[in-house]
Amino acid sequence: MESNIKMHTENLDFFYGNFQALYTVSIEFAQNRVTALIGPSGCGKSTYLRCLNRMNDLISGIKVKGQVILDTEDIYDPSLDVVTLRRRVGMVFQKPNPFPKSIFENVAYGLKVNGVKDTAKITEIVEKSLKQAAIWDEVKDRLNESALGLSGGQQQRLCIARALAVGPEVLLMDEPASALDPIATQKIEELIGELSSKLTIIIVTHNMQQAARVSDKTAFFYMGKLIEINDTDTLFTKPGLKQTEDYITGRFG
């Protein structure tokens, strides 16, 4: 089944000062599919991910060339509002980073900053988001306790709930399980599967088994270039290039 393209990049170049971190990367992300970005450290996969919601804007001296299209809009168009973009393209980070606020406030935060004032509506969305992130049962009796009292895995699912609360269409995940134990990792992976029915997910991971388990498509990055992208099953069983094969079989990287 072919699905619509939710987001794509065209010949994306990225520079930190004079250092070019990405070379003409073009990828299409199908709607409600999971795409995994793999490759050795420093290959540019995280930089690429952060181009998709313009988080790289926070760094001074960067330069972007090429296009990043969400639906039909170029997100680097000067007339585009970056705040709205980030509400549509959410992000979950490598280390769980809940705010030192209550569990409830963490999830309600995104709604409040985006202007939702109706308390009943906020309460409803908080509950829905926590359920979507499969953490509701664990926290429903302690919503007013500090989020920092949760375990690492719970914190990460809370961060996913927090990202979901503002209703993103695309969810970027930057090694979301790399700081977690195997059981917490498994829960996050199951969650990714469930979320992909409603969201377009792009996940950076160092863990190739994880990429194989959770993604529909996998893109292999090396030295700032997209080397190969294919259906995950095909890429891992019949890689088209020697370089990809070497990496996924653990011969380098």
Added chain:
Amino acid sequence: MIKKRLFTQKIWFSILKMAVLINGAALAVILYFILSRGWRAISWEFLTQAPRDSMTAGGILPCIVGTVCLCLVTIFVALPIGVASAIYLNEYATQEKLVRVIRLGINNLAGVPSIVFGLFGLAFFCIVLKMGVSVAAGGLTLGIMTLPVIIGASEEALKSVPNTYREASLAMGATKWQTIRKVVLPVAFPGIITGSILGISRAAGETAPIMYTGAVFFTPDLPTSIFDEVMALPYHIYVLATAGTHIEATRHLQYGTALVLIALVLGMNLFAIILRSKMRKKLRI
């Protein structure tokens, strides 16, 4: 030669420990010295009346009120400007060269001797701005002197807020200002407040900046507006100990005043510490 290495370690640890002990001992000796000589002067009358009989009797109420007023003006001047500058420098400013120059300026401001602040205050606030010798002029002078301390403390507090909080907030579609206001400041607040109170308590004990700008030798009246001149604790000690006609007769009053000043300053510091631990507990960090 494990024995020798352990021995070296022992020696160095002892030296470090000594350094800490000297700190503690200095404070203890000062406190003991002031307490033992000053406690007899402390009475209800001493705290609630104005000096009389050429300042050889009576109390120090005008000095206490004067110092508190000066501190309040200092807080109103230095806290908002200092915190705002720190937020700008740490969160907004992007031109590294400009920021470096501004920081250099702030650091140099911190190094200016307090008497120079006093002379500047006299020339600028009292004369040019026609404030005269007043709480306003004295408080402004102390405020400028305290600014670098507050900026430094606030910047440290802002730097200690993990960047991951900022990223998480921005990634949810918050603006930079919302991120600062709702995530960064609440986390940095305990550090900002503690650092600021420590800076202000330091200012409370300063003599040189206020001796030309806010404090006077003697006035039995309490201030009714910020353009009144006041007596102040540190300046009163200086006056009694050096400029009075009955220096020996007022010795116990000097120590009594010093004791009140130290109690005020340590009280503020204690308040800062309690406030910080309370707020930290609330944030659970």
